[in-house]
Amino acid sequence: MAVFNLKKREIECKIVYYGAGRCGKTTNLEYIFKAYKKRITGEMVSIDTAGDRTLFFDFLPMGLGKIKDCDVRVQLYTVPGQVQYGSTRKLVLRGVDGIVFVADSLEARRKKNMLSLKDLQINLKEYNISIFKIPLVLQYNKRDLAEEGIPLMPINRMEKDLNGQLKVPSFSASAINGDGVGVTLKECLKLTLQSLHRELKWAK
Amino acid sequence: MGEINTTMKNNVVFSGNLDFLSLAEIFQLLGANTGCGVLRLISEYASEPAFVYFVKGNMINASNHSSTGLDALYSLFGWTEGTFEFSQEDVKIKKVINKNRMEIILDGLRMLDDGLIEKLGTGKFKKKLSEDISKTETELPIIKGPLVDYLYVVDEEDFVAGDKIIEEGKHGSWIWVILKGTVDIVKESSQGPVTISRIGEGAFLGSLDSLLTRNSKRSANAIAAGNVQLGVLDSQSLSREYSCMSHEFRDFVIILDKRLKEVTNKTIEIYNKDIELKHFINSGKTVIKQGESLEGLFIIKQGKASVVRHTKSGHVLLTQLDKGDFFGHLPFLDMGHEPYSASVFGSEDLEIKTVDSDNLRREYENLSTTFKNILENLANCIAATSVLACEFKKKTS
Numbered sequence: 001m002a003v004f005n006l007k008k009r010e011i012e013c014k015i016v017y018y019g020a021g022r023c024g025k026t027t028n029l030e031y032i033f034k035a036y037k038k039r040i041t042g043e044m045v046s047i048d049t050a051g052d053r054t055l056f057f058d059f060l061p062m063g064l065g066k067i068k069d070c071d072v073r074v075q076l077y078t079v080p081g082q083v084q085y086g087s088t089r090k091l092v093l094r095g096v097d098g099i100v101f102v103a104d105s106l107e108a109r110r111k112k113n114m115l116s117l118k119d120l121q122i123n124l125k126e127y128n129i130s131i132f133k134i135p136l137v138l139q140y141n142k143r144d145l146a147e148e149g150i151p152l153m154p155i156n157r158m159e160k161d162l163n164g165q166l167k168v169p170s171f172s173a174s175a176i177n178g179d180g181v182g183v184t185l186k187e188c189l190k191l192t193l194q195s196l197h198r199e200l201k202w203a204k
Numbered sequence: 205m206g207e208i209n210t211t212m213k214n215n216v217v218f219s220g221n222l223d224f225l226s227l228a229e230i231f232q233l234l235g236a237n238t239g240c241g242v243l244r245l246i247s248e249y250a251s252e253p254a255f256v257y258f259v260k261g262n263m264i265n266a267s268n269h270s271s272t273g274l275d276a277l278y279s280l281f282g283w284t285e286g287t288f289e290f291s292q293e294d295v296k297i298k299k300v301i302n303k304n305r306m307e308i309i310l311d312g313l314r315m316l317d318d319g320l321i322e323k324l325g326t327g328k329f330k331k332k333l334s335e336d337i338s339k340t341e342t343e344l345p346i347i348k349g350p351l352v353d354y355l356y357v358v359d360e361e362d363f364v365a366g367d368k369i370i371e372e373g374k375h376g377s378w379i380w381v382i383l384k385g386t387v388d389i390v391k392e393s394s395q396g397p398v399t400i401s402r403i404g405e406g407a408f409l410g411s412l413d414s415l416l417t418r419n420s421k422r423s424a425n426a427i428a429a430g431n432v433q434l435g436v437l438d439s440q441s442l443s444r445e446y447s448c449m450s451h452e453f454r455d456f457v458i459i460l461d462k463r464l465k466e467v468t469n470k471t472i473e474i475y476n477k478d479i480e481l482k483h484f485i486n487s488g489k490t491v492i493k494q495g496e497s498l499e500g501l502f503i504i505k506q507g508k509a510s511v512v513r514h515t516k517s518g519h520v521l522l523t524q525l526d527k528g529d530f531f532g533h534l535p536f537l538d539m540g541h542e543p544y545s546a547s548v549f550g551s552e553d554l555e556i557k558t559v560d561s562d563n564l565r566r567e568y569e570n571l572s573t574t575f576k577n578i579l580e581n582l583a584n585c586i587a588a589t590s591v592l593a594c595e596f597k598k599k600t601s
Contacts, residue, residue: 003236007237043304045307045310049314049318050318056307080314084318085313085314085317087228087281087317088310088313091226091310091313
């Protein structure tokens with residue numbers, strides 16, 4: 001549900017980074033904020049939520065063209081995973097246009113990833129959104145830790161665990177170094193805008 | 205602000221219901237729309253409306269009751285029910301809020317979820333008070349009520365240990381019956397919170413005077429002692445039943461409710477050790493002597509009276525009575541006071557009139573089960589709180 005702001009001739013859409021606590025959602029957004037500073041109009045809002053942080057900022061992606069002669073403005077959010085933050089999650093997920101699901105590659109986090117994805121599906125359902133229909137991209141984060149000898153799950157195992165049914169684009173990443181952060185976001189933006197185009201055609 | 209109140213009705217451009225569009229969403233919409241004007245919020249759980257002032261889509265000031273600025277703005281995130289009206293106008297009020305809009309929204313919601321902002325009305329304020337309550341070492345008995353009449357239960361709500369169901373001093377008019385679990389009734393004292401009673405299944409939470417006034421204030425905190433399930437009572441049916449009662453019986457209900465509050469306040473005073481008793485007893489005459497068998501019920505036409513219990517550790521003032529209050533023998537309810545378990549001392553100018561307790565009893569017997577249960581529970585709570593008052597007296601003397 002993108003918002004058309006006729007005063008500013010902008011279409012505002014919302015992309016949410018979802019995933020278990022400490023999986024790297026915040027690291028993704030922090031990297032984007034630094035790397036694309038010129039395209040970011042406002043400041044980054046960071047809220048300390050127990051065990052995690054919630055981030056938000058506005059972003060004007062370049063080279064995406066216009067839709068109906070309107071600029072596209074993207075709002076990027078992370079959402080706190082903890083059950084207690086129901087009100088925050090509700091606000092962030094309402095009217096979401098695209099989702100990046102960040103999975104932690106650590107072997108020890110295998111179950112956490114799966115639970116979080118299930119949780120995402122349930123939360124989306126509350127807004128009558130199907131996880132199979134919304135623009136969604138998976139990111140397998142923390143690949144760099146392999147060099148330090150920390151046991152990671154092989155990509156094909158993660159694909160099977162998380163992407164077996166979804167069959168959405170997926171990327172390996174190391175958000176802390178910025179690897180894979182840009183491609184993940186770009187793919188999610190592409191899918192989101194395609195989906196917006198489709199919706200607008202329907203509306204005609 | 206008064207001026208704004210009167211002029212705003214004319215240029216309301218956007219209004220609706222908070223349970224459909226939350227405050228966070230309204231802020232976002234007005235922000236995207238770069239709106240200038242005043243947002244007015246009305247909740248039945250607050251005694252007066254609250255205001256948020258916008259310039260170019262940003263919140264610049266707010267007022268809620270006695271607080272203003274950012275504090276007031278954050279407190280409004282707890283208003284999840286009620287209505288809003290946005291009127292477009294020039295805002296001349298001083299800008300005191302400089303925080304980013306989205307930061308306020310996300311931080312406000314976080315504080316709400318963390319239990320730092322009180323959720324108005326629904327009583328889900330999660331301030332972990334229960335940890336410092338154990339100040340009263342006295343093991344309180346759990347007051348249970350009679351079987352619950354589900355005909356009057358319109359909704360169910362669940363709470364976990366430590367949840368603050370009711371907060372002392374806040375406005376609220378719900379009455380609940382406990383379906384499962386135990387709730388601690390806690391009052392603030394000069395020495396910190398004191399648990400004054402523990403109530404269990406079948407007992408009621410909330411005061412009957414909320415049937416009279418919409419703005420009744422909560423007289424104590426109610427905190428879940430474990431997993432608790434409450435049934436929300438159909439207050440419309442209760443109000444309807446109440447309004448059909450005779451004038452005398454309505455007075456009787458209110459006076460009974462008032463007596464529980466009085467006994468509770470006295471108990472806290474005894475706990476605080478700031479009570480001077482001799483004055484009450486010496487300056488008056490004995491009207492009823494503790495233990496005497498007396499049948500009459502009386503109403504005070506003039507003067508004052510005190511209900512006092514004699515214990516081994518001395519006299520304990522349980523409650524003070526004023527013009528319009530009743531005392532004596534109640535044939536259908538036992539609140540553990542006069543004549544068997546307390547004396548009544550009257551002031552020099554005391555004038556009383558006999559009340560026909562048979563009429564009251566007949567009316568009591570024709571009440572709905574729920575109303576009867578509420579009154580019975582009130583009497584039980586009066587009795588139990590009086591026992592606690594005597595315990596405190598024993599400890600302090």
